Amino acid sequence: MDSNDAIPISALQHFIYCPRQCGLIHVAQVWSENLHTQKGRREHDRVDVPEYEMRAGVRIERALPVWSDAMGLIGKCDVVEFHADGSVYPVEYKHGPRKKGLHDDVQLCAQAICLEEMLGVVIHEGAIYHVKSRRRREVMLDEDLRAKVHETVAAVREMIEAACIPEPERGRHCEQCSLQNICMPQATEQSVLLFEPLSEDTCTRC
Secondary structure (H helix, E strand, O other): OOOOOOEEHHHHHHHHHOHHHHHHHHOOOOOOOOHHHHHHHHHHHOOOOOEEEEEOOEEEEEEEEEEEOOOOEEEEEEEEEEOOOOOEEEEEEEOOOOOOOOHHHHHHHHHHHHHHHHHOOOOOEEEEEEOOOOEEEEEEOOHHHHHHHHHHHHHHHHHHHHOOOOOOOOOHHHHHOOOHHHHOHHHHHHHHHHOOOOOOOOOOOO
């Protein structure tokens, strides 16, 4: 696998959250910060330094680079726990509370798939650590979630190779997006309303 052609695991999370956000970041190469991304980055800084420690017989690796030649993925795990029984347990850090959707779970599962290929192990579960609540949410890495990873990888690769950025779809996810001023979903929504065809009842040609 050429690392230049590999898809960042973070792109999968971006795509499921919002395909246009993914296109702006990974095709147009644009980025902007807001309060939410700044807080998230500060929290990630705590685990973004490669190091390890032993705790109660568990080796804890931080900022561990991972990749999959089979799927063409590359990324980094916030935390990976290596237990004495040989089990491997990835943990992804997130700043805010749990959000609807599978974007965080898919990101975690993609990390696990990379670890499985690299280490020759099978990983059945991992966790999302929500910094705000200081609680872990267990995630079962079942066949449905793995299928979603493969489906998303194919969609992201198609988008990047076509260099095609999807049109915006305004929704609640736009409220916390740092790319609002670049994406301008409200402008697109207004233009649709301005040029919406007249109904038969109001058409002046009838």
